[in-house]
Amino acid sequence: xxxxxxxxxxxxxxxxxxxxxxxxxxxxxxxxxxxxxxxxxxxxxxxxxxxxxxxxxxxxxxxxxxxxxxxxxxxxxxxxxxxxxxxxxxxxxxxxxxxxxxxxxxxxxxxxxxxxxxxxxxxxxxxxxxxxxxxxxxxxxxxxxxxx
Numbered sequence: 001x002x003x004x005x006x007x008x009x010x011x012x013x014x015x016x017x018x019x020x021x022x023x024x025x026x027x028x029x030x031x032x033x034x035x036x037x038x039x040x041x042x043x044x045x046x047x048x049x050x051x052x053x054x055x056x057x058x059x060x061x062x063x064x065x066x067x068x069x070x071x072x073x074x075x076x077x078x079x080x081x082x083x084x085x086x087x088x089x090x091x092x093x094x095x096x097x098x099x100x101x102x103x104x105x106x107x108x109x110x111x112x113x114x115x116x117x118x119x120x121x122x123x124x125x126x127x128x129x130x131x132x133x134x135x136x137x138x139x140x141x142x143x144x145x146x147x148x
Contacts, residue, residue, distance in 0.1 A: 023074035024141025028134040030121040038137045044079050049099045058120040062102035071126045
């Protein structure tokens with residue numbers, strides 16, 4: 001019996017991260033930050049702080065959700081290729097080079113408000129994306145638009 005429970009626990013541990021990686025999301029940017037759709041690779045460069053300016057010369061301001069948030073986990077696995085905790089060593093090393101990780105905001109609503117109000121901002125959301133005030137620069141899966 002303990003073997004069956006152990007196998008079930010192992011299966012759940014492996015299945016849950018895969019389910020989190022399947023969450024749809026939209027990467028949103030401040031109005032006028034960029035006029036082009038971004039690739040997953042370019043978004044990864046932005047969130048790893050390896051690309052710091054938009055083509056216009058505006059400084060990029062990336063924002064994350066908290067590390068335990070299911071959408072942060074999905075974004076990190078899909079775009080960055082690792083779970084948030086797996087990037088801790090990367091950020092420790094970057095810190096010694098004077099590079100700080102993206103700011104963390106508490107909710108998707110906070111991300112939308114920040115991106116809408118901050119020139120150069122970029123973030124990601126799974127909830128409906130407002131039609132005005134932000135630009136969708138990348139979608140992963142199907143993200144609904146807000147009802148009018």
